[in-house]
Amino acid sequence: MKRIADFPMHLQIFFAVLSAIVLVVLCTIILWLWNDDNNRNLSAFATFSELVEQNLPPASAQKSVQSAAIDDWMQRTHARFALFDANGQLLSRPLSPEIPLPKQARRGGFFDDGYGTRFVWQLQDKRLLVIEFSSDRRERPWLFIIMQLALAVTVALIAFPVIRRLTARLESLQQSVEALGRGNLxxxxxxxxxxxxxQLAASFNRSAAQIETLVQSQKTMLANASHELRSPLMRIQMASALLAGEPAQAQHELQRSVSELDTLVEEILTLSRLEMAQKVIAGEFTATDVTALAAEECARAEIDLVAEHIVAQVDARLIRRLMRNLIENALRYAGQEVVMRLYRSDPDNLLLTVDDRGPGIPTSEMARIFEPFFRLSRNENGTGLGLALVRSISEYHDGEVSVINRGGGGASFRVRIPLLHNFT
Structure with missing residues (x-):
């Protein structure tokens, strides 16, 4: 036998709602029947019957007189009356349908049926007065029960499509999760x-989009990396063949190719880790003298530095790499009048720029210059990862990088990075 938990979710929820409705309806009906309205108003009926008794002829009066008095009360109250003597003989005129003799008699009055339609009152002289009210009182309990059941059915019919719509959206989410798990990014x-x-669906869509972007980025990087690795590997193979003829030249070529391979692999690994997730690299954001880092890198590359003293919470190793890549990119493509500037763009951010007087960036290629393995069409030197790393390091620090062409020639790369970071 199936358990409730084995049914689909929408049926489980519907069964729970339906059970709650049925329980409420049953409790309402039981309380209504238990809270006997007839007995609660018993004193009022007794007072009325006592008033009738006071206006009836005595038991010694002729039967016709007593019957006429009962007829008078029936006309005045539009209710049915029957009067019986102490021996159970009918004193009033017969009615159709007749009012039967009560099975018992007691002082104080009582209802002798379950519907509260007949009230029995024993007079002082042992006569029995039976007052029968409208027969619709007999139908009231059933009308109430039918109304309650109809209300329960109506609520159930309204609740089912609402529940089904809600769970259908959850089922759609489940199907999408399973599709994502099968590889449909x-x-x-x-x-x-x-x-x-x-909100859950929107969160899933954002997560799925991030996963798709990440996987696609990794696929692209692997494809480009495999292509880029062919050139130094081929040169190493050629240098190996030249070892027998010109050892010095072959050794130089080997060293250059190995160095290029080392740089390429390091940049690929760094870029991959930066793109995988936030703060996954083994490094810490600490208070760092950014101006000192800039001075060291400019001195190493023998370029000018214009800076104010700035201390920021950054990963010093990555910021040094960012500066070095920007300087090497400017020297490689421009090679003249390279200047680094460092200052506060506003109270919360630092701005680092590297300016040159080279040929600038073609407008058609400016949008792709920060993509991995992209090289300007006029120059095939380098790995194509330097500026991609600059962008990833900037984003890793909650910053951004941009490039513009300078008036009079040359390009200006600009990196904005917050001075402080919240890690909570």
């Missing part, structure tokens, strides 16, 4: 409404 969930389910 383009799987997305339609976002409808503004409730928690729609």
């Amino acid at each position: 383009a799987a997305r969930v339609p976002v409808t409404g503004k409730d928690e389910v729609s």
Whole structure:
């Protein structure tokens, strides 16, 4: 036998709602029946019956007189009356349908049926007065029960499509998760409404988009890396063949190719780790004298530095790499009048620029200059990863990098980085 937990979620929720509705309806009906309205108003009926008794002829009066008095009360109250003597003989005129003789008699009055339609009152002289009210009182309990059941059915019919719509969205989310797990990185969930389910669907879509972008980036990087590795490997192979003829030249070529391979592998690994997730690299953001780092790198490259003293919370190793890549890029493509500037762009951010007087960046290629393995069409030197690393390091520090062409020729690379970082 199936358990409730074995059914689909929408049926489980519907069964729970339906059970709650049925329980509430049953409790309402039981309380209504238990809270006997007839007994609660018993004193009022007794007072009325006592008033009738006071206006009836005595038991010694002729039967016709007593019957006429009962007829008078029936006309005045529009209710049915029956009067019985102490021996159970009918004193009033017969009615159709007849009012039966009560099975028992007691002082104080009582209802002798379960519907509260007949009230029995024993007079002082042992006569029995039976007052029968409208027969619709007999139908009231059933009308109430039917109304309660109809209300339960109505709520159930309204609740089912609402529950089904909600769980259908969850099922759609489940299918998308399974599709993503099977490798369909383009799987997305339609976002409808503004409730928690729609927020969950939007979160899933954002996560799926990030995963798709990340996987695609890694695929592209691996494809480009395999292509870039062919050139130094081929040169190493050629240098090995030249060892027998010109050892000095072959050794120089080997050293250059190995150095290029080492740089390429290091840049690929660094870029890959930066793109994988935030702060996954073994490094810490500490208070660092950024001006001192800039001075060291400018001195090493023998370029000018214009800076104010700045201390910021950064990863010193990555910031040094960012500066070095920008300087080497400027020297490689421009080679003249390279200047680094460092200052506060506002109270919360530092701005580092590297300016040159080279040929500048072609407008058609400016949008792709920070992509991995992209090289300007006029120059095939380098690995094509230097500026991609600059962008990743900037974003890793919650900053940004941009490039513009300078008036009078040359390019200006600008990196904005916050001075402080919140790690909570």
